[in-house]
Structures are given as C-alpha cells and as structure tokens.
Amino acid sequence: MTEEIVKSALSKVMYPGFTKDIVTFGFVKDIAINGNDVSFTVEITSSAPEVAAQIVDEAEKELKNAGAGKVTVNIKAPQMPKESSSQGKNIAPQIKNFLMVSSGKGGVGKSTTAVNIAIALAQQGKKVGLLDADIYGPNIPRMLGISDQKPEVTGNKVLPMKAYGIEVMSMGSLMEEGQSLIWRGAMIMKAIEQFLRDILWSELDVLVIDMPPGTGDAQLSLAQSVPVTAGLTVTTPQSVSLDDSRRSLDMFKKLNIPIAGIVENMSGFIAPDTGVEYDIFGKGTSQPMADEFDTKIIAEIPIEPAIRTGGDEGKPIIFADPSSETAKRYMKAAESIWSTIEEINANGGVDNQSVQPTTPPGVSACSTGSSSSQQQQSSGGGCGCS
Ligand SMILES: Nc1ncnc2c1ncn2[C@@H]1O[C@H](COP(=O)(O)OP(=O)(O)OP(=O)(O)O)[C@@H](O)[C@H]1O
Numbered sequence: 001m002t003e004e005i006v007k008s009a010l011s012k013v014m015y016p017g018f019t020k021d022i023v024t025f026g027f028v029k030d031i032a033i034n035g036n037d038v039s040f041t042v043e044i045t046s047s048a049p050e051v052a053a054q055i056v057d058e059a060e061k062e063l064k065n066a067g068a069g070k071v072t073v074n075i076k077a078p079q080m081p082k083e084s085s086s087q088g089k090n091i092a093p094q095i096k097n098f099l100m101v102s103s104g105k106g107g108v109g110k111s112t113t114a115v116n117i118a119i120a121l122a123q124q125g126k127k128v129g130l131l132d133a134d135i136y137g138p139n140i141p142r143m144l145g146i147s148d149q150k151p152e153v154t155g156n157k158v159l160p161m162k163a164y165g166i167e168v169m170s171m172g173s174l175m176e177e178g179q180s181l182i183w184r185g186a187m188i189m190k191a192i193e194q195f196l197r198d199i200l201w202s203e204l205d206v207l208v209i210d211m212p213p214g215t216g217d218a219q220l221s222l223a224q225s226v227p228v229t230a231g232l233t234v235t236t237p238q239s240v241s242l243d244d245s246r247r248s249l250d251m252f253k254k255l256n257i258p259i260a261g262i263v264e265n266m267s268g269f270i271a272p273d274t275g276v277e278y279d280i281f282g283k284g285t286s287q288p289m290a291d292e293f294d295t296k297i298i299a300e301i302p303i304e305p306a307i308r309t310g311g312d313e314g315k316p317i318i319f320a321d322p323s324s325e326t327a328k329r330y331m332k333a334a335e336s337i338w339s340t341i342e343e344i345n346a347n348g349g350v351d352n353q354s355v356q357p358t359t360p361p362g363v364s365a366c367s368t369g370s371s372s373s374q375q376q377q378s379s380g381g382g383c384g385c386s
C-alpha cells in the first residue's frame with residue numbers, strides 16, 4: 001500500500017451532497033500506512049452524523065477494493081449545533097434573508113429565474129438585492145441592461161448598482177467585458193466573502209443569489225458565510241436535467257438549507273401569435289422529484305421567445321410585459337417563496353453552524369489546488385481546486 005494508492009482510492013469518495021471528492025476538497029489529512037493497513041483523518045464541514053457515516057462506508061469500500069487490510073477512518077467534524085445558542089456565521093448581518101438559486105447543470109435558466117424572481121419580490125414591496133455569484137459566467141448585468149455601468153467605490157467598499165428597483169452586484173461589472181477569470185478554490189471562497197462583506201448592501205429583506213451551476217466551492221462557501229434562509233432549484237423537464245437537479249436538492253439537504261421549491265423552466269411552449277401552450281420537453285415531470293424532497297413546483301415557466309429577448313436586451317419579462325402569462329407565474333412563484341421564508345423564520349430561522357469548516361478561520365479547506373477552467377465548472381463536475 002502506498003500513499004498514492006490510498007489517495008487515488010479516496011478520490012472516488014464524493015463528499016455527500018457534492019459532485020466533488022474528499023481528496024479534491026482537501027479534507028483528507030494524516031495518512032498513515034503500515035503494511036496494508038491504512039489510517040487517516042477526514043476533516044469535514046458538516047456535523048450531520050449521516051455525512052460522516054457515508055464517508056466512512058465509502059472510504060472503507062474503496063480502500064478494500066484497492067487492496068487495503070485494516071482501515072481506520074478518523075472523522076473530525078464541527079460540533080453539533082446546540083439548541084437555541086446560535087454559533088453560526090453571518091458576514092452580512094444587515095441582510096434579513098438569503099435565497100440561493102441553484103441548478104445541477106448550466107443553461108437551464110437559473111439567471112433568468114433569479115432576475116425575474118428578484119424583480120417580482122421588489123414589485124411585491126420587498127427590499128431586494130441580486131448577487132450574481134456566477135463568477136465563471138456572470139451575465140446578470142446584460143440581463144438587467146446595466147453591462148455598461150461600473151459600480152462606485154467608496155473607500156474599500158463598493159456600492160451596489162440599481163436596476164428595476166433592486167440592488168445588484170456582479171463580477172461581470174467588476175471586470176472588463178469578454179475577460180474570463182480562472183478561479184481556484186481559495187479564490188472562490190474569498191470572492192464570495194467579498195461579495196457579501198465588501199459590498200454596501202442596504203438593509204435588505206432578501207438577497208437573491210444566482211449561483212454558478214453545479215455543487216462546488218461557491219455553494220459551500222456561501223452556506224458557510226451566511227445562514228442561507230432557503231434554496232430554490234431551477235430545472236428543465238427533461239430527465240437528464242432532473243438527474244442533475246436531484247443533486248442540487250440533495251446539496252441543500254446536506255447543507256441544512258430549507259428548500260423553497262422548484263422552478264420548472266422551459267416547461268411547454270407558448271406560441272407568441274396564438275398564445276396556445278404546447279408541450280415540448282414535457283411538463284410537470286419534476287413532480288416526483290419534488291415529492292422525494294418534500295417540496296413543490298412553484299412555477300412552470302414556458303419557453304417563450306420574449307423571455308430570451310428580454311434577457312438579451314436587458315428588459316426582463318416581469319417588467320417588460322407584466323400582463324403576460326409568464327410574468328404572472330413568476331409573481332406567484334415569488335409569493336410562494338416569500339411565504340416559505342416567513343414560515344421558516346416563524347419556526348426559528350436557520351443556522352449554519354453545522355456546516356462551519358473545521359480548518360482555522362481564513363484557511364480554505366482546499367487552498368492547495370491548481371487552477372481549473374471555466375469549462376470544468378460549467379460541466380458541473382469541476383471546482384476551483386484539484
Ligand atoms: N423559459 C425560457 N424561454 C425562452 N428562453 C429562455 C427561457 N429561460 C431561459 N431562456 C434563455 O436561455 C438562455 C439560458 O438561460 P440562463 O442564462 O438564465 O441560464 P443559466 O442556467 O443561468 O445558464 P448558466 O449556467 O450559463 O449560468 C438565455 O439566453 C435565456 O434568455
């Protein structure tokens with residue numbers, strides 16, 4: 001048995017809820033080998049016993065397959081949160097609620113959903129911010145028609161921009177057009193933290209956060225930085241997309257983030273000339289998945305040319321055509337999200353203590369990686385460090 005064999009076996013063990021393995025996340029420490037016997041420590045960021053149990057089971061299985069004898073796994077996990085005394089972390093305490101918009105894979109309409117839901121919430125009287133945390137493909141500025149604007153800097157803080165009644169910040173507004181950035185795990189964590197701490201967000205009722213696709217460093221960093229009130233999953237009706245969406249819902253569960261629902265996007269087609277709705281990829285196919293995760297489909301958004309042109313031209317449909325069927329469905333979805341958020345808060349709110357890293361503050365769990373490319377992230381499989 002060698003350290004290489006051990007690491008290669010353990011790199012087949014995914015961190016529960018994520019598409020990234022425990023070696024890549026940098027969680028495996030202190031590997032000791034004695035003949036064929038192996039012992040090591042896994043420093044995890046969840047206090048949930050089932051997360052530890054799953055890692056131990058899978059690590060033992062993979063190591064036995066690789067020819068190991070006795071396998072000893074030491075799990076180092078954060079303390080279980082104590083009732084009532086919150087030790088969670090919130091680096092943006094002036095923001096009352098955080099809504100994480102996620103999807104298992106790219107291109108399903110996450111940003112479109114985040115934009116229209118954020119504006120819908122504002123139209124319903126809430127004070128709303130929209131954070132484009134998709135550092136790989138930030139396209140919120142274009143969708144809001146503010147790609148020419150540069151945010152104002154005061155001291156070492158940055159003022160959010162304003163559009164359609166909401167506050168907005170995006171990496172796309174901080175870098176030159178067409179520039180693409182290569183991010184490592186530690187940089188992703190820093191970027192997410194700065195977006196929350198160094199942007200002068202007002203006292204918002206809710207910050208809607210458009211995440212990069214997949215389940216990786218950005219999602220984990222966000223959950224560790226602020227108590228995420230609720231998660232919203234965007235999917236398309238095809239089963240390939242549903243498989244990925246299941247991962248996104250499972251990630252919310254593993255991060256102890258209450259689920260606000262599923263938006264089934266590109267669900268049917270409304271013909272612009274007749275207004276008749278046709279079924280193309282299927283409709284309502286995400287219902288079994290909603291049942292499985294004890295949540296609901298809060299909107300079926302059809303394929304509609306006006307949604308795409310609205311996005312391309314910086315005029316979101318919720319604003320450009322509020323009487324359209326689609327705009328009405330976004331409004332209903334926003335109402336549903338808000339009532340879920342109120343219910344969560346009435347039941348004591350959320351706490352992110354159970355996902356705090358075991359590594360010292362300021363040290364990323366995966367600060368030793370090499371760079372990854374935009375493509376890796378878009379495919380949903382890769383993350384910032386490897
Ligand atoms: N219901 C819809 N009808 C028509 N076009 C849509 C619809 N939803 C999204 N689109 C278009 O599909 C494209 C992809 O949508 P969007 O950028 O919102 O997806 P995404 O999940 O955020 O993608 P990425 O993973 O690249 O960030 C955009 O051009 C958008 O305007």
Ligand SMILES: [Mg+2]
Pocket residue numbers: 110111112134137139210
């Ligand atoms: Mg997007």
